[in-house]
Amino acid sequence: MGFTEMWQDLLPIGRGPGGGYRRFSWTAADRECRDWFTQEARSRGLALERDRNGNLIAWWDVEAEPGAGAAGMVASVASIAASAVAGDAMAGRVRRDAVLTGSHLDSVPDGGAYDGPLGVVSALAAIDLLRDRGVRPRRPLGVAVFAEEEGARFGVACLGSRLVIGAIDPARARGLRDGDGVTWAEAMAAEGYDPEAIGPDPDRLSINCFVELHVEQGRAMTAPVGVASAIWPHGRWRFDFTGQGNHAGTTLLVDRRDPMLPFASTVLAARDAAERHDAVATMGKVHVTPNGVNAIPSSVAAWLDTRAPSDAAVRATVAQVREAAEEAGGRHGVEVALAEESYTEVVDFHIALRDRLVKVLDDPPVLPTGAGHDAGILSAHVPTAMLFVRNPTGVSHAPEEYASPEDCLAGVDALADVLEELVCR
């Protein structure tokens, strides 16, 4: 099945009536995505590995000798079946010096079709292309599907890759809750995983390199395919504004402790601070209690997402927003609490690897991004690079997210060229 057929196959899964995707970890839509991936891996004779942290990897293993291709394929299929029956990810072979590619299949709420899936589908299509070219890898080549990259259900982005490198305590990960109070441990157990087994997985890190292809998310590219230089430092902060719930009709203005007012000031302050520090700052999520038309809220919880080219600029932006929130809270008799939920320092991708990609792709644009990725998480332990596919409108995390079919196929070609270089030399 070629790129276009795979893409069409995946397209309806988890898509809502407005065209946006809700592919949240361990939901029915997520299971359908995983089943789709499993099927695509099987149809190519790739060995499917379910790692213990909820990530999937489809392996194209090194073939023993010329002519053994068909037998190798049968062995791989058998190993998939064994692994599926045993349900034991640790039974998977350790593949040292492997080249890993892939991305993720989960989405933000009402997200687009490309963020994540483009990297997975392109990786499978690139393997087809390499086989058509008669390439015989000297290193194992894996296509990874990382779990909970968006953090949309459990609040911590790149949770699957963070667990692999030990960037999050397994006990904390097990206890992360979704909006309904379901924990990560409960959700993964319901899908047949053992939540007690999650945690650092050094075997995953004994690889040669990781290359993630991803749709670009700004409007930064004038060529179909580019190479990433860096990921901006970024983080999430939670503000809790606590006032006094009351009647909207009978409570005098002077008697009010309305948390919606300092929240509103904070939204505007975030924009001002971002402009001042050449950052971006967004308050896109808010929970109001009780959220009734005729009730002054008792509390408002709101989240700030901030990113900038430097750690200093992010910190300065958040400090300015905090000051404004506290000042407005003080004026309205509203308590303000601030908690840092996550922070990722600047990521500079592996320079030698990046230079190899630039050479193979004949001088593509090289650019930074404000978006976090599993590649950013792994880059602390593994030589890592990213390819970007052009996004003509710059829209992402929304149903309008788009890359042209021509650019997507150019991305597959580029990824195949890069992988051929990496698995054969």
Place this chain on the structure above:
Amino acid sequence: MGFTEMWQDLLPIGRGPGGGYRRFSWTAADRECRDWFTQEARSRGLALERDRNGNLIAWWDVEAEPGAGAAGMVASVASIAASAVAGDAMAGRVRRDAVLTGSHLDSVPDGGAYDGPLGVVSALAAIDLLRDRGVRPRRPLGVAVFAEEEGARFGVACLGSRLVIGAIDPARARGLRDGDGVTWAEAMAAEGYDPEAIGPDPDRLSINCFVELHVEQGRAMTAPVGVASAIWPHGRWRFDFTGQGNHAGTTLLVDRRDPMLPFASTVLAARDAAERHDAVATMGKVHVTPNGVNAIPSSVAAWLDTRAPSDAAVRATVAQVREAAEEAGGRHGVEVALAEESYTEVVDFHIALRDRLVKVLDDPPVLPTGAGHDAGILSAHVPTAMLFVRNPTGVSHAPEEYASPEDCLAGVDALADVLEELVCR
């Protein structure tokens, strides 16, 4: 069962872990409240009428002659059973020239215990007191429980009383939807009501008068019991801010059409406008789409509640807020739409009736309120009055809502005195 026992009995129904109430129409909590009321009516030998609009009335009918009390009571109990079996509210007798009291049992989200239930419990306790005094009414006395007074589930406040007087089109009422898309028609049908039968009910309006006792909701009283002069005009407006959903990390500030920003400006403008026009204005409810930490929202819907002593002040406040919203929307490339969801003009309660209450109660405080009530809806068709019970903190629509036991019992005494005057003269 006396006031305190009835109060304790009702207290746990629909109460959440934080102490706030969620007694929404046609939910399990609402059914429990209705069952409680039915039981209290039966234990007093009152004839329970389920009207066709979802309201309940427990009738103390005029007794035929001295000594016939017990027989009358038996007859009433029989009529309850017949009505319950037939499920046909129109089978209820028409009771012309009756005196009606009562209030409602539904709540706002996380509301207090007193708003509504105090008027119902006090009415039943007042009947006990009148019987203890040996009062024999010359007019039927009814205790009403109006449906969906808060509009918390279906969005239109005082829906039960509005239907009775024909202030809302029955087809529109049937089609009102809750947050899950369930219609008023579906919800009432699930509880055994015929949604096709709802609509104007002139027989309900052929009564002598309606007196509603309610907890006061500001901090306006220095005596335990007061009498209402007027209800401020008030209304609800919905703002829809439509921007462009996008990625929080990669979208340049200049490329953003973030609807959260004009929403925030509108929240602050509502406060400014209320201060300027001696009104109150509240934005207590907001829905953000998709409401993700790392997504610039595509749209924000937010509700404005505005009240003031005069229609002109309400209109001027809303006009100023609208102007600010549109100005901010224009600056951020965000479309702004405004819709009036409900509007209730100033209610001046029936002056002769009010004067009778003031005389009976020996010159209590007489005060207006910013809160809407079923009494305000009925006042257009029936002589209507209200009694207020003191609220020492002024908190309402929140778990901290409170009236002291002494003040509650003073309210029962006052209501009994007023009803004795009204049913005997």
